[in-house]
Amino acid sequence: MxxxxxxxxxxxxxxxxxxxELVDIRYNVKGFIVYRPNIMRIINQLYRxxxxxxxxAGHSPFLFPVVIPLSYFRRESEHVEGFEDxxxxxxxxxxxELEDPLILRPTSETAIYPMYSLWIRNYRDLPxxxxxxxxxxxxxxxxxxxxxxxxxxxxxxxxxxYPTIEDATEQxxxxxxxxxxVLYEECGLPFLMMDRPEWDRFAGAKKTFGFDTLLPDGRxxxxxxxxxxxxxxxxxxxxxFEDKDGTKKFVQQTCYGPGISRIAAxxxxxxxxxxxxxxxxxxxxVQVVIVPVLFKGEEKLVMQKCExxxxxxxxxxxxxxxxxxxxxxxxxxxxxxxxxxPIRIEIGPKEVQERNATLFRRDKRTREICExxxxxxxISKVAKDVxxxxxxxAEDHMNKNTTxxxxxxxxxxxxxxxxxLKMNFCGLKxxxxxxxxxxxxxxxxxxxxxxxxxxxxxxxWCGKRxxxxxxxxxxx
Amino acid sequence: MxxxxxxxxxxxxxxxxxxxELVDIRYNVKGFIVYRPNIMRIINQLYRxxxxxxxxAGHSPFLFPVVIPLSYFRRESEHVEGFEDxxxxxxxxxxxELEDPLILRPTSETAIYPMYSLWIRNYRDLPxxxxxxxxxxxxxxxxxxxxxxxxxxxxxxxxxxYPTIEDATEQxxxxxxxxxxVLYEECGLPFLMMDRPEWDRFAGAKKTFGFDTLLPDGRxxxxxxxxxxxxxxxxxxxxxFEDKDGTKKFVQQTCYGPGISRIAAxxxxxxxxxxxxxxxxxxxxVQVVIVPVLFKGEEKLVMQKCExxxxxxxxxxxxxxxxxxxxxxxxxxxxxxxxxxPIRIEIGPKEVQERNATLFRRDKRTREICExxxxxxxISKVAKDVxxxxxxxAEDHMNKNTTxxxxxxxxxxxxxxxxxLKMNFCGLKxxxxxxxxxxxxxxxxxxxxxxxxxxxxxxxWCGKRxxxxxxxxxxx
Numbered sequence: 005m006x007x008x009x010x011x012x013x014x015x016x017x018x019x020x021x022x023x024x025e026l027v028d029i030r031y032n033v034k035g036f037i038v039y040r041p042n043i044m045r046i047i048n049q050l051y052r053x054x055x056x057x058x059x060x061a062g063h064s065p066f067l068f069p070v071v072i073p074l075s076y077f078r079r080e081s082e083h084v085e086g087f088e089d090x091x092x093x094x095x096x097x098x099x100x101e102l103e104d105p106l107i108l109r110p111t112s113e114t115a116i117y118p119m120y121s122l123w124i125r126n127y128r129d130l131p132x133x134x135x136x137x138x139x140x141x142x143x144x145x146x147x148x149x150x151x152x153x154x155x156x157x158x159x160x161x162x163x164x165x166y167p168t169i170e171d172a173t174e175q176x177x178x179x180x181x182x183x184x185x186v187l188y189e190e191c192g193l194p195f196l197m198m199d200r201p202e203w204d205r206f207a208g209a210k211k212t213f214g215f216d217t218l219l220p221d222g223r224x225x226x227x228x229x230x231x232x233x234x235x236x237x238x239x240x241x242x243x244x245f246e247d248k249d250g251t252k253k254f255v256q257q258t259c260y261g262p263g264i265s266r267i268a269a270x271x272x273x274x275x276x277x278x279x280x281x282x283x284x285x286x287x288x289x290v291q292v293v294i295v296p297v298l299f300k301g302e303e304k305l306v307m308q309k310c311e312x313x314x315x316x317x318x319x320x321x322x323x324x325x326x327x328x329x330x331x332x333x334x335x336x337x338x339x340x341x342x343x344x345x346p347i348r349i350e351i352g353p354k355e356v357q358e359r360n361a362t363l364f365r366r367d368k369r370t371r372e373i374c375e376x377x378x379x380x381x382x383i384s385k386v387a388k389d390v391x392x393x394x395x396x397x398a399e400d401h402m403n404k405n406t407t408x409x410x411x412x413x414x415x416x417x418x419x420x421x422x423x424x425l426k427m428n429f430c431g432l433k434x435x436x437x438x439x440x441x442x443x444x445x446x447x448x449x450x451x452x453x454x455x456x457x458x459x460x461x462x463x464x465w466c467g468k469r470x471x472x473x474x475x476x477x478x479x480x
Numbered sequence: 481m482x483x484x485x486x487x488x489x490x491x492x493x494x495x496x497x498x499x500x501e502l503v504d505i506r507y508n509v510k511g512f513i514v515y516r517p518n519i520m521r522i523i524n525q526l527y528r529x530x531x532x533x534x535x536x537a538g539h540s541p542f543l544f545p546v547v548i549p550l551s552y553f554r555r556e557s558e559h560v561e562g563f564e565d566x567x568x569x570x571x572x573x574x575x576x577e578l579e580d581p582l583i584l585r586p587t588s589e590t591a592i593y594p595m596y597s598l599w600i601r602n603y604r605d606l607p608x609x610x611x612x613x614x615x616x617x618x619x620x621x622x623x624x625x626x627x628x629x630x631x632x633x634x635x636x637x638x639x640x641x642y643p644t645i646e647d648a649t650e651q652x653x654x655x656x657x658x659x660x661x662v663l664y665e666e667c668g669l670p671f672l673m674m675d676r677p678e679w680d681r682f683a684g685a686k687k688t689f690g691f692d693t694l695l696p697d698g699r700x701x702x703x704x705x706x707x708x709x710x711x712x713x714x715x716x717x718x719x720x721f722e723d724k725d726g727t728k729k730f731v732q733q734t735c736y737g738p739g740i741s742r743i744a745a746x747x748x749x750x751x752x753x754x755x756x757x758x759x760x761x762x763x764x765x766v767q768v769v770i771v772p773v774l775f776k777g778e779e780k781l782v783m784q785k786c787e788x789x790x791x792x793x794x795x796x797x798x799x800x801x802x803x804x805x806x807x808x809x810x811x812x813x814x815x816x817x818x819x820x821x822p823i824r825i826e827i828g829p830k831e832v833q834e835r836n837a838t839l840f841r842r843d844k845r846t847r848e849i850c851e852x853x854x855x856x857x858x859i860s861k862v863a864k865d866v867x868x869x870x871x872x873x874a875e876d877h878m879n880k881n882t883t884x885x886x887x888x889x890x891x892x893x894x895x896x897x898x899x900x901l902k903m904n905f906c907g908l909k910x911x912x913x914x915x916x917x918x919x920x921x922x923x924x925x926x927x928x929x930x931x932x933x934x935x936x937x938x939x940x941w942c943g944k945r946x947x948x949x950x951x952x953x954x955x956x
Binding site: 123 | 515584595610615
């Protein structure tokens with residue numbers, strides 16, 4: 005790595021994507037990238053974490069076609085308006101023009117809900133908690149950036165159905181808990197749970213909550229959303245159920261979209277440093293790498309010991325790799341720091357003789373000597389500590405870059421250094437639009453869900469009576 | 481289930497797909513189906529099995545875009561010819577016509593190999609063993625059938641690169657071993673490893689091997705293929721490496737496509753019976769279901785015991801479900817037999833009192849009494865035995881339906897009952913074409929890989945000198 009993250013975050017990001025062989029941007033279609041094995045393993049791990057939490061919460065996996073017939077897609081008018089300019093159209097098959105053109109799913113409500121209308125008959129069929137994992141397609145007109153904004157991106161979408169709006173509201177809260185578990189607890193990524201203003205809701209939703217994390221350059225990144233759809237879609241797609249009392253009612257729905265590509269990007273950007281990737285232990289494809297430090301004449305003993313330790317760690321369920329390639333220990337140190345292996349174990353003749361191992365932790369870049377027999381305990385301890393360290397560091401960054409502003413001048417001043425700006429706000433779209441155009445693209449991201457923030461006095465921007473406390477940020 | 485598999489296989493298949501809630505065919509685009517949770521869990525399990533074997537063999541996952549620019553796709557002429565009539569075209573994005581139209585990947589050689597040409601520089605970069613999992617798209621003109629032949633299907637494709645043709649040939653053998661491991665050993669599906677005749681090779685391949693299993697109606701189903709590409713693609717896409725001796729050489733390649741949707745279909749069709757699905761233990765989403773058999777006044781004791789057993793099995797790593805829904809034990813028996821849960825444990829007051837459990841195995845539909853403390857051992861034993869039983873049954877079916885034919889009359893006669901016909905063959909395409917048109921669509925599937933079958937005398941069809949022993953079958 006040549007570029008310092010602090011000095012030029014954008015170039016640092018490009019460099020780490022290339023040097024750690026994460027993605028290749030040379031595929032010949034704008035906004036479509038190649039996911040190389042090093043990122044794919046991280047992404048698969050993220051899918052496993054997220055799907056595991058969804059399964060435990062009673063969700064089931066399913067899969068709908070990638071193409072949506074125009075006739076389905078056009079049924080929810082608000083939804084169409086929100087997406088029609090950004091869909092890819094399949095108009096031909098073989099030598100035939102299609103009579104009913106198809107779109108590549110930008111999201112799957114209009115694919116799934118006609119089927120829900122067939123599947124759901126009465127209250128015994130509810131709740132439905134289903135999710136699908138995979139790619140969606142949006143013809144983004146904004147500048148694309150690998151993993152952050154692409155025309156093909158990886159996510160999970162859940163689609164739940166309940167008899168009452170109260171049940172659906174509970175589901176939205178469960179979605180938030182799962183986001184907290186995966187993003188914060190397992191990936192060490194702090195974020196704000198934003199109740200989006202009405203003009204920034206998902207097309208067709210009654211409520212939209214966005215999960216915004218903060219990248220090192222001070223811009224916010226939405227890493228997931230959950231939407232209370234209520235009966236907006238069920239009325240359009242005629243999804244009714246017969247309740248216990250015999251009456252027909254429209255179902256209440258939610259959908260939830262954790263952005264897997266963006267979570268991966270956040271891990272890279274927020275935890276990474278000038279030496280490359282830094283990965284939480286549970287998420288790392290290689291959790292522990294063993295590097296032999298060889299001296300002439302003692303190679304065999306050292307390699308034997310390395311192999312012994314490798315087996316021991318593998319037996320303990322650790323994803324371990326013994327790097328026995330024909331290159332220098334120094335080159336291997338460099339490589340595995342770049343790749344973000346959380347722990348490196350160095351074994352040389354001294355370690356063999358003293359029945360020790362040198363344990364290097366990637367996050368703090370510190371070494372300690374550890375008795376061989378205590379190695380597994382030491383690794384588990386470090387594993388937990390890595391996550392705590394990364395999370396704390398990320399939280400510090402977010403706290404330091406969250407500024408309360410009380411006036412237009414303060415907002416304009418603070419907007420130059422980026423981050424979240426917290427302010428009293430009038431609640432009007434016109435005011436938000438003015439902020440966006442005058443403060444370099446800063447947007448009202450919403451109010452903090454579940455917070456006790458009470459507005460005081462006047463809107464920091466327009467001076468009218470404040471009705472809410474909002475967070476404002478420039479987004480990716 | 482109303483329809484008997486023996487009496488009308490085709491209708492039985494439709495019924496099991498619907499009754500076991502596997503797929504929904506009412507999605508409004510021909511050849512595109514909805515994968516419901518019950519099949520999706522089986523499919524995810526198949527992916528895990530296959531990817532696990534690939535990972536162990538040194539493969540790494542990656543992911544290429546779903547769209548391929550026309551300029552990439554058109555570079556290998558034979559390949560284009562093979563696929564051009566069956567691709568879906570993306571011609572528009574938002575309101576814009578695309579200048580360079582895109583196709584949805586029917587297979588990814590032409591997407592991946594331009595990138596290989598950038599990634600590979602010298603011998604140190606080899607071998608490359610990469611795979612991707614997901615959907616591909618083919619505008620099939622043949623009649624579509626859910627999971628058997630669709631316009632969107634789920635598979636894995638591997639793409640390997642080697643310095644020599646010998647290495648690549650070894651890779652093809654490894655692919656076969658992995659197919660044997662997953663299909664035969666883990667899923668209990670016997671199949672023939674067919675060296676395809678030259679006119680039936682993958683567009684652009686030097687050799688194609690197809691894995692053909694036999695469905696209950698006597699038709700063959702290709703559940704995977706592996707192709708020796710040699711340097712056919714590397715010459716077109718300019719994938720060269722500098723060898724140890726400093727010379728530039730074209731790489732040697734292979735690709736391999738296990739068809740996950742079709743493997744799932746084979747499991748359903750071959751192992752299923754008149755009561756529904758029958759699943760091998762390792763593949764079943766629910767491996768053991770516990771059904772309480774309740775009598776008034778003793779519900780609590782029975783439910784306690786059921787919960788105790790559930791915890792014990794879960795602790796042993798078994799995917800167990802306690803069916804505590806409010807319906808009769810009989811209805812639950814019916815439901816879980818339909819779903820193919822390999823083992824059902826029935827607990828009633830008698831079992832509680834005697835510290836026993838009644839263990840029902842789905843494959844043979846037999847019951848045995850088992851001491852509670854020996855339950856886990858009994859389950860492991862049954863688990864293995866289920867797979868053996870299913871595999872033996874499937875092999876018996878395949879053997880019984882493999883007939884040697886020596887003359888045109890025998891071929892025409894045997895073709896009426898279906899199955900594999902084994903015969904001496906002249907090796908000529910004209911003869912194969914004649915067989916296909918006159919014997920109701922029977923095709924020459926190829927010679928058996930690695931077999932010692934020596935041709936004797938004359939071609940069973942045309943009477944010319946036989947040069948090989950081939951298998952002939954009607955395919956899905």
